[in-house]
Structure formats: C-alpha cells, structure tokens
Amino acid sequence: MSPTNAYEQWLELYEAASKRDVPFTTMSGVALSPVYGPEDAEFPGLFPYTRGVHASMYRARLWTMRMFAGFGTAVDTNKRFKDIIGAGATGLSTAFDMPTLLGLDSDHPMALGEVGRCGVAIDSLSDMRDLFADIDLASITTSMTINSPAAVMLALFVAQAEESGVARRQLGGTLQNDILKEYQAQKEFVFPPRHSMRLVRDTIAFTAAEMPKWNSISVSGYHIREAGSTAVEELAFTLANGFAYVELARQAGLGVDDVAPRLSFFFNAHIDFFEEIAKYRAARRLWAHWMKDYYGATNELSWKLRFHTQTAGVSLTAQQPEINIARTAIEALAGVLGGTQSLHTNSMDEALALPSEKAARIALRTQQIIAHETNVTHVADPLGGSWFVEELTDEMARQAQDIFAEISALGDGSMLEGCIKGIEENWFQGRIADSAYALERSFNHSDRIVVGVNDFTEGNNDADLETLRITNEDERRQVQRLHHVRGDRNDELVARALEALRRDARDPEVNLMPALIDAARAYVTVGEMMGAMESVFGRHVEVPTL
Amino acid sequence: MTIRVLVAKVGLDGHDRGIKVVARLLRDAGMEVVYTGLFQTPETVAIAAIQEDVDVVGLSMLSGAHLTLAPLVVQALRERGSDIPVVVGGIVPSNDLADMRLAGIAAIFGPGASADEMVTSITDVVSRARA
Numbered sequence: 001m002s003p004t005n006a007y008e009q010w011l012e013l014y015e016a017a018s019k020r021d022v023p024f025t026t027m028s029g030v031a032l033s034p035v036y037g038p039e040d041a042e043f044p045g046l047f048p049y050t051r052g053v054h055a056s057m058y059r060a061r062l063w064t065m066r067m068f069a070g071f072g073t074a075v076d077t078n079k080r081f082k083d084i085i086g087a088g089a090t091g092l093s094t095a096f097d098m099p100t101l102l103g104l105d106s107d108h109p110m111a112l113g114e115v116g117r118c119g120v121a122i123d124s125l126s127d128m129r130d131l132f133a134d135i136d137l138a139s140i141t142t143s144m145t146i147n148s149p150a151a152v153m154l155a156l157f158v159a160q161a162e163e164s165g166v167a168r169r170q171l172g173g174t175l176q177n178d179i180l181k182e183y184q185a186q187k188e189f190v191f192p193p194r195h196s197m198r199l200v201r202d203t204i205a206f207t208a209a210e211m212p213k214w215n216s217i218s219v220s221g222y223h224i225r226e227a228g229s230t231a232v233e234e235l236a237f238t239l240a241n242g243f244a245y246v247e248l249a250r251q252a253g254l255g256v257d258d259v260a261p262r263l264s265f266f267f268n269a270h271i272d273f274f275e276e277i278a279k280y281r282a283a284r285r286l287w288a289h290w291m292k293d294y295y296g297a298t299n300e301l302s303w304k305l306r307f308h309t310q311t312a313g314v315s316l317t318a319q320q321p322e323i324n325i326a327r328t329a330i331e332a333l334a335g336v337l338g339g340t341q342s343l344h345t346n347s348m349d350e351a352l353a354l355p356s357e358k359a360a361r362i363a364l365r366t367q368q369i370i371a372h373e374t375n376v377t378h379v380a381d382p383l384g385g386s387w388f389v390e391e392l393t394d395e396m397a398r399q400a401q402d403i404f405a406e407i408s409a410l411g412d413g414s415m416l417e418g419c420i421k422g423i424e425e426n427w428f429q430g431r432i433a434d435s436a437y438a439l440e441r442s443f444n445h446s447d448r449i450v451v452g453v454n455d456f457t458e459g460n461n462d463a464d465l466e467t468l469r470i471t472n473e474d475e476r477r478q479v480q481r482l483h484h485v486r487g488d489r490n491d492e493l494v495a496r497a498l499e500a501l502r503r504d505a506r507d508p509e510v511n512l513m514p515a516l517i518d519a520a521r522a523y524v525t526v527g528e529m530m531g532a533m534e535s536v537f538g539r540h541v542e543v544p545t546l
Numbered sequence: 547m548t549i550r551v552l553v554a555k556v557g558l559d560g561h562d563r564g565i566k567v568v569a570r571l572l573r574d575a576g577m578e579v580v581y582t583g584l585f586q587t588p589e590t591v592a593i594a595a596i597q598e599d600v601d602v603v604g605l606s607m608l609s610g611a612h613l614t615l616a617p618l619v620v621q622a623l624r625e626r627g628s629d630i631p632v633v634v635g636g637i638v639p640s641n642d643l644a645d646m647r648l649a650g651i652a653a654i655f656g657p658g659a660s661a662d663e664m665v666t667s668i669t670d671v672v673s674r675a676r677a
Contacts, residue, residue, distance in 0.1 A: 098558035098609050110587070113614025114558050187560030187584055228563045314563075318637075318657040351657050352639055353610075433566045440567045444661045453658040464640055470610060544583030546569045 010035065010043035013055035020059060024378045034059055035380040044339075044380040048288035050281045050393065051381035052339040053304040058377035063335075064342040065367045066143060066308065070095030070120035071354050072474040073481065074130035077120040080357070081135060087361055088368065091342060093143040094131070095119035096153075101188045103149040103530030106478045115475035118354070119145075123482045124525045128156040129163075137166055143174040143218065143308075148190040150177035151199045152529045154207075155516035163521075174215040174264055174308075177203055180241040180419050181220050184428035185227035187542070190530060193420050195537035198508055200245065201252045206513040208249075208258050215264045217245055218308065225268035226314050228436020231279050232396055234268060236403035237428060239286055240415055243404075246295055247416035256295045260302035264341075269331040270312040276331070277383055278392035280307070280338030286397055308342040309335035316351040319452035319460045324348040329366050336370055337383055343367055353467035426545055433546075482525065489523040497522040498532045505536040549672050550600040554582040554591045556619060559609035568604070568635060571661040572668070588615060592622035595630050601672045602652075607636040617649035624650075631675045633668060635659065 003009040014034055024032050034056060035044055042048070045055030054060060067089045070077045081092055096119040099111035105123050106115045115121050122128060132142070146153045154175055158168050179196040182189045189196070200217070207216040221238030229237065242263055249259035267283065269276050287305035291297040311331035316324045325348050332345050345363040347355030355363070371377060383389040404415075410427065411418025422428045442448050449455045497519040504515045512533075519529050553569050555562060562584060569579045580598050582591060595603045603623070605616055612634060620632050635655040638646060646654055652671045655664055 098560075098611075102558050104558070110558060110585070112557075113611035114609060117610035187562055188558075189560075226563070227561075228567070352637065433563075436563050436567050437570050440571070440661075444571070450658070454660070467639060469641075472614070542584060544581045546566055546573075546579065546581050 005039045006041060006043050006046060007039040010046055010055050013045045017054070017056040017060045019056065020061070024059060026375060032378045034378075035384075036382075037385050041385065047292070047300075047303060048285045049304055050285040051384045053284065053306055053341075055380075057339060057380035058336075059380075062371050062377065063340050064091040064141070065089050065364060065371075066091030066093050066342045066344055067360065067364055068093040068095050068145065068310070068344045069360065070097070071468065071470055072116040072120065073478050074120055074122065074127040076116070076474070078131055078133055078135070080360075083357060084360065084364070085135070085140065087364055089364055091141050091143065092135070093145060093344065096144075096146050097121045098188075100526060101146060101148065103152065103190050103526055105525050105527030106475070106482050108527060113472070113475070115478050117470050121478045122153070122156070122526060123478070124485045124523050125156055125159055125520050126485045126523065127481065128160040132160065137161055138170060141172045141174070143176070145176045147176055147179050147182045147186070148188055148196065149526055149530055150175050150179070151203050151512060151516055152520075152526055154203055155513065155520040155529075156526075158211075158517055159520040168211050170213065171211055172213040174218050175203065176220060176266070177217045178220045178241065180244060180423065181223050181237070183423040183540070183542075184224060184237060185229070185432055186223040189540050189542075191534065191537040192540045193423055196540075197248055197420070199512060199533075201248050202511045202513055204245070204249050204259055204262070205252050205254065205511055207262065208254055214262070216259070216262045218264050218266045219245065220266040222266050222268045222310050224432065225270060225312070227432050228439065229432045230435050231270065231272070231275050232399045233403065233431060233435060235279050235283055235286075235396060236400035236407075238265065238267070239283060239290070239400065240404055240407045241419055242287065243290060243295075243415035244419040246291075247414060251416075256291065256297045257299040257302050260291055260295070260297055261299060265305055265307035267307050267309055268312050269309045269335040269338075271315045271327060271331060273330060273334050274383075274389060274392060275396075276334040277338040278389055278396050280335075280340065281381075281384075281389070281393040282397040282400060283307070284339070285393070286400060306341045308344070309338075309340040310344040311335070311346045313346055313350055316346060316348070317450065317452045318351040319457065320462070321348045321352060321465050323452060324351070325362060325366065328363060329370070332366055333370055333376070336376060339381060349465050349467050352465065354470065356466060356468045359465075426543065429542075430545065485523055485525070493522040494524050494528070497524050498528060501529060501532045502536060505533050549577045549602065549669065550580070550598065551577050551602050551604055551668065552580050552582065552591070552595045552598055552600040553604045553606065554586055554594070554619075555584045555606055556586050556588060556591055556615045557607075557609065557611050558585065559607060559611065560584055561606070561608045564608065564635060565604075565606035568606070568664065572665065575661070575665040577665075577668075588618035588622040591619050592626055592628065595623060596626060596628050600630060601675065602668055603630055603632045604668070605632060605634045605636075607634055607638070610637070612636065612638050613642055613645060616646060616651055620650040629675065631671050633671060635664070
C-alpha cells in the first residue's frame with residue numbers, strides 16, 4: 001500500500017534507514033518515538049524539510065564532529081590533526097593563516113608577523129603534502145576554510161592527493177569558496193568581485209565534472225553573523241548568496257540540479273537559543289521552496305539544505321574564560337536541536353588566543369556529552385510543534401523573504417546581480433555594521449548582561465589560562481621551508497606554468513583549474529599563482545566607510 | 547578642543563567589526579574619527595595620521611600580529627618627527643602587555659572594554675600628549 005499521509009511517507013523512509021545500535025529510550029527506560037506530531041504535520045526527511053533533512057536524523061548517524069584547526073607550519077598542524085582524530089573527531093577543517101587567506105607567500109613584506117598565527121601557512125605543494133601526511137583522505141573528509149585563493153588551494157589539494165595515489169574522483173570534502181561573504185563580512189578579498197566569481201564558477205564546473213564527492217561551496221553565514229549581523233540577516237544574506245551561486249552556475253551552462261546538491265551551508269550558533277533553532281528550521285524550509293518553486297530543481301538533493309554549525313566566537317569572553325565552556329555547550333545544543341549535519345565547538349580560550357590542545361579537547365568533549373549522554377539525539381526536531389518555536393520559525397522566514405525582495409530589487413530581479421551590486425554599493429556591509437553597532441550600544445547601556453563583562457565580574461582577576469603561543473620562530477621556519485621549495489624546483493617549468501595561467505586568465509571562457517593544477521605540480525607558490533591572476537584581474541579595494 | 551582620532555587596520559587582518567563599532571562610539575562621545583580602511587602598512591598609517599593632523603592613532607588588531615606591527619607604527623610616526631600617541635584595541639594576551647608598553651603603546655583595550663573606558667582613557671592619553 002502506498003503511503004497516504006505525511007506520517008506514512010515519513011515512516012516508509014524511516015524504516016528504510018539504518019539505525020545506530022543504542023536503546024532509543026529515556027534514561028529511565030521510557031520508549032521514545034523517532035519523531036512526534038500529528039499525522040498531517042511536517043515530518044523530517046519530507047519537503048520542505050523544516051524538521052530535518054533525514055527521516056531518521058541522529059538515530060541513523062550522529063553529526064560529524066568536525067574540528068577546525070591550524071597554526072604554525074604544515075608539520076605543526078598535521079600533528080594537531082592527528083591528536084584531534086585520536087580524540088574521536090570524525091572530520092577535519094583546515095584553518096589557514098592570514099597571508100595564505102590573502103594569497104601571499106610567507107616571505108611577502110605584508111606577511112610580516114602574521115605567518116602561522118591565525119592558522120596554518122601553506123605556500124606550495126610541499127606544505128600541502130606535509131599537512132595531510134599519514135591522514136587517510138579516503139576515510140576522513142576534509143574541509144578547507146579558504147575563499148579568495150580557494151581555486152589555488154583546491155589545485156594543491158588535488159595535486160597532493162593524486163601524487164599520493166588517491167584519484168580526484170574519490171576525494172570527499174568541502175571548499176569554503178564563498179567569496180560573496182568575504183566582501184560582505186569577512187573581508188579577506190583579493191580580486192574584484194566579478195573576477196572572483198569567475199574563479200568560483202570554474203571550481204563549480206570543475207568539481208561537477210571531475211570530483212563527484214566534493215562540495216564546491218560552503219555557503220557561509222557564520223562570518224556574516226560574527227561581523228555583527230542579526231540572526232535574520234545571517235539567514236537571508238546566506239541563502240541569497242546560495243541563490244547567487246546557483247544563478248552563476250546556470251550562466252556557466254550547468255543545471256540547478258548539477259550544482260545545488262553540491263552546495264552545503266555553514267551557520268553560526270549564537271547564544272540566543274530558540275532564535276538559533278528557529279533560524280535553522282527556517283533556512284531549510286526557505287531553501288527547499290526556492291530551489292523547487294523558483295529555480296525549478298527536481299532532484300530532492302537540491303531541495304535539502306545541509307549545514308555545518310560553529311558556535312559563536314563573538315559570544316566568548318576574555319573575562320573568566322572557563323565560563324565559555326558553558327556558553328559553547330548551550331550554543332552547540334541549539335545546533336543539534338536545530339538538526340545540524342556537522343559541528344565545530346569553540347574552545348574556551350578563543351577570546352585570548354588560538355586554542356590550546358587541552359581547550360580544544362574540552363570543546364570536542366562538549367559535543368560528545370551532547371551526543372552520548374543527553375539522549376537529545378533520539379527524537380528528530382524535538383522542538384517541532386512548540387507554538388513558540390513554530391511561530392518564531394515562521395517569523396524569521398517572513399523577515400528573510402522581505403530581505404530577499406530587497407536584494408532581488410538591487411539586481412533587477414537577479415539574485416546574482418543583487419548580491420554583487422549590494423557589495424559594490426556597500427549595502428550588505430552597511431547593514432552589518434549598523435546591526436553590530438546597535439548590539440554594542442545595548443551592551444554599553446547594560447540593556448543586555450554579558451556575564452563577566454558588564455555584570456558578575458567577581459573572578460575576572462583570577463590567574464590567566466595557559467594559552468598557545470605562536471612565536472616569530474614559527475614564521476622564520478616557514479620562510480625557510482618556502483626558500484627550500486624555491487631553490488629545489490625547475491624554474492623553466494615554473495615560468496611556463498605561470499605563463500599558461502596568465503594566458504588562461506585573460507580568456508574568461510576558459511576554466512582556470514587545469515592551469516592551476518599544472519602550476520601546483522610545478523611547485524609554483526600560492527603567492528605566485530595569485531600574483532599571475534592579479535596581473536590580469538586587478539585588485540579589489542574597499543572604500544572605507546564607517 | 548575636539549579630539550581627532552585616526553582608527554586604522556594594519557597588516558592582513560580583515561576583522562573590521564570592532565573598529566567600526568568603536569569608531570561610532572567615539573563619534574557618539576564627540577570625537578572626530580577618520581578610518582583608514584583595511585590592509586594598511588605602518589608607513590601609510592603614519593602618513594595618514596600626520597596629514598589628518600590627528601591627536602591619537604587607534605589600531606585594531608585581532609590576528610596576533612600586534613607585537614610585530616604596533617611598534618612599527620609608533621616607529622614610523624617617530625621617524626617622521628611625530629609624537630602622536632598610539633593606542634591598541636583587540637586581542638592582546640596579558641603576557642604581551644609589558645612589551646607593548648615598552649614599545650610605546652599608550653593604552654591597550656581588551657575584549658569587553660566599555661565605551662566609557664575607551665573614551666576616558668583616550669581623552670587622558672591625548673591630554674597628556676598635549677600637555
């Protein structure tokens with residue numbers, strides 16, 4: 001008999017899914033259903049996926065505990081990756097240092113003092129090889145948090161994997177590659193927006209054709225929120241950027257169903273618990289409707305918004321840093337109750353420094369407590385049906401639709417054009433700065449209490465935590481590594497690869513990925529590849545506005 | 547006399563939430579604020595500070611490069627014969643505070659510093675420099 005109502009459709013999907021081997025009861029032995037609600041309610045795994053993208057949610061598989069790490073040289077970070085995997089993490093995410101994020105080599109004058117500080121320094125294929133040495137890329141997926149040089153980093157990753165015997169078709173992972181939010185919020189941009197979008201187009205087309213397991217873009221609201229937006233702005237700007245990438249891929253001749261299943265999302269988990277949960281629910285519902293109704297996607301995978309969550313760095317305090325463990329736990333729980341596919345928990349010391357090994361382990365343990373002790377994983381969308389959460393979900397979706405209309409109007413009906421124009425006209429940047437200012441004023445007027453900052457300050461003078469120290473010695477070692485690479489390579493191959501890259505860059509119809517992969521194999525450095533492209537594309541300068 | 551402030555981002559750090567919020571809070575307190583924009587060098591900041599005839603330079607540093615770059619800004623100013631004081635806001639670990647002061651940084655504001663604290667301290671730094 002074929003299913004007649006939502007409940008029966010859900011049940012069919014649920015029964016077909018495998019389940020983890022744990023008792024799905026409360027601690028006292030009360031049996032639990034996989035989901036609750038009337039037979040005609042929304043159900044997880046069913047369009048529009050408000051309640052989750054999988055019918056069985058965490059009963060089938062827990063979220064990926066993907067910890068973000070990177071500092072010093074590739075060798076230092078490789079060791080930290082192995083520690084994290086040893087502690088039970090199930091995914092890796094690479095943090096790059098500022099020079100790498102901006103496509104500069106470690107010996108560039110502007111890199112002075114920044115090498116290895118905020119992440120790992122990657123200058124060439126040699127560093128990429130050390131970064132993933134002895135890590136099984138077939139069994140653990142990796143994410144690379146990089147944007148302006150995303151295509152360059154993908155080229156290095158492919159070159160590195162192929163020389164170690166893993167074909168590009170087998171590589172699973174994610175490139176952040178979300179350049180729009182760089183101009184809007186994170187501000188690690190290099191080329192002007194329209195040239196950057198050409199590189200994004202090239203990575204989308206390349207991975208669609210040659211890397212079937214790769215997520216080409218992680219459309220990221222995280223940085224928009226950290227830069228000061230409201231939750232609704234984070235929701236709306238992020239999805240609008242997602243629509244823009246779908247339209248970009250269409251321009252390159254790809255169908256919506258070729259690109260949408262390869263987009264994953266990345267949201268913030270801030271401290272306002274229910275607002276965050278409503279945001280994730282609204283995001284899934286909005287994306288599903290826009291993909292199906294507006295862009296005409298027919299593949300269910302295009303409709304399903306899958307997302308990674310990171311707890312809010314900006315919510316952490318330098319005062320009494322240990323209490324950040326509590327903040328992070330609450331934020332992480334919001335991500336889980338909101339149905340995240342992947343989660344990074346911040347370390348307690350991140351308002352002070354990059355995380356120490358101990359602080360990073362406690363952050364991972366926080367996820368493991370939620371996953372294995374609390375039993376919140378037994379029931380999908382446990383807050384679904386709450387009058388409060390349902391209404392807040394509807395309201396956030398309504399407000400996001402209003403913002404979509406504004407962006408679409410900026411682009412005369414095109415989301416792609418609206419996002420680019422909004423950047424060029426400082427529309428996004430201005431809105432984010434206004435929201436950040438409004439929030440800060442409310443803290444300064446003590447309308448909002450932040451524990452340890454404007455109230456409950458006893459304990460603020462306690463002894464400091466032990467934090468990770470990155471020294472100029474790390475910078476010196478990295479510069480030495482780079483000089484070795486430059487000394488050992490074949491200069492003629494380098495010159496030829498750079499010439500090919502410049503030639504391809506000049507023709508906007510050509511996909512730049514093959515030339516970048518050739519350059520990576522010839523040990524052309526990140527700074528040299530970016531420099532070659534900059535000679536054609538030029539450089540973006542943001543007009544400073546307050 | 548109205549205090550003129552140049553707020554600046556030196557180096558590669560793109561985090562500009564803090565600097566924009568602080569700039570507006572200083573304006574609310576009656577100061578005149580000029581913003582350099584992102585990705586400045588110590589030299590461009592010193593030149594802008596002198597050209598704009600400001601009373602104080604405020605650097606926002608969140609990437610860990612403060613010990614390298616903040617002293618270079620002070621040096622670039624002094625080399626040009628300017629005694630404009632430099633203050634820093636952002637993430638400066640307590641271990642680095644003494645070195646920052648030795649390098650001539652007049653005041654340092656950590657995360658959670660209130661608008662009142664910053665305004666009072668900057669006013670104080672400027673009146674000492676003017677004295």
